[in-house]
Amino acid sequence: MSEMSKIVRTLSNITFPFIMVFGLYVIAHGHLTPGGGFQGGAVAASGCAMLLVAYGSGWVIDRIKISRLSAFESLGALGFIGTAFFGLIFGGMFFNNFLVETGILFNVVPRTGFTGSEFNTAGVLTLMNFSVGVKVIAGVFAIVVVMAYASSLKEWKQ
Amino acid sequence: MSARNIVAVIVFCVLAVFFVFTALMIPFGEPMKTQMDDYIIMHTQQETGTNSAVTTIVFDYRGFDTLGEATILFAAVSGVLMLFRRVKK
Numbered sequence: 001m002s003e004m005s006k007i008v009r010t011l012s013n014i015t016f017p018f019i020m021v022f023g024l025y026v027i028a029h030g031h032l033t034p035g036g037g038f039q040g041g042a043v044a045a046s047g048c049a050m051l052l053v054a055y056g057s058g059w060v061i062d063r064i065k066i067s068r069l070s071a072f073e074s075l076g077a078l079g080f081i082g083t084a085f086f087g088l089i090f091g092g093m094f095f096n097n098f099l100v101e102t103g104i105l106f107n108v109v110p111r112t113g114f115t116g117s118e119f120n121t122a123g124v125l126t127l128m129n130f131s132v133g134v135k136v137i138a139g140v141f142a143i144v145v146v147m148a149y150a151s152s153l154k155e156w157k158q
Numbered sequence: 159m160s161a162r163n164i165v166a167v168i169v170f171c172v173l174a175v176f177f178v179f180t181a182l183m184i185p186f187g188e189p190m191k192t193q194m195d196d197y198i199i200m201h202t203q204q205e206t207g208t209n210s211a212v213t214t215i216v217f218d219y220r221g222f223d224t225l226g227e228a229t230i231l232f233a234a235v236s237g238v239l240m241l242f243r244r245v246k247k
Binding site: 030031032033034036038066070073074077080081084094095097100121122123124125128129132135136139140142143146147149150 | 205206207208209210212213214216217218221222224225227228231232234235238239242
């Protein structure tokens with residue numbers, strides 16, 4: 001896939017920061033508003049895929065390492081599993097929400113009603129949302145980049 | 159009409175009757191109340207410290223389901239990167 005016209009590239013330059021900010025907002029506020037790690041990660045990864053369509057897969061693959069994306073994907077999975085295992089260690093149960101009682105971080109029990117701005121709540125749910133968000137961004141973008149670059153090659157090295 | 163077609167028609171009719179009667183048995187627009195609903199609505203604020211019950215179910219009460227989704231995504235990424243591993247520079 002080669003790069004598209006100047007109009008498409010300029011428009012993707014303009015809209016890319018807003019898409020990324022919206023995706024990261026959905027990830028970070030996953031425990032307060034609708035959405036979460038999966039949804040926000042899909043939004044941010046589709047923003048990256050828009051750059052891929054506008055600039056071509058060769059341009060992207062020159063600037064990014066697939067092995068690094070794969071490492072971030074594994075890091076997100078390890079963070080998710082690690083948080084669950086910390087629940088097993090500190091709370092005695094797999095997936096236990098141990099941060100609510102300990103009072104270290106994210107431990108405020110909110111008032112009843114809409115709490116759209118009380119970020120310091122929800123215990124391990126916040127950490128799990130971040131892990132799953134990193135995992136989904138890296139994983140989906142790695143799949144899209146590799147398949148786009150493979151489809152653009154004329155002949156595969158054997 | 160061969161015997162195979164007749165058997166297929168009979169099986170299709172029986173399955174259709176099952177599906178239609180199952181759909182008609184459930185009242186439309188009135189979800190059944192279960193004890194799990196009441197428990198999550200009453201306890202989610204104290205137990206997990208958030209008001210978003212949906213996030214609580216996805217990441218805490220049904221955490222194994224999310225773990226399965228993450229495993230599926232991991233397997234998909236591993237499969238694609240393994241399939242196209244010669245393509246990488």
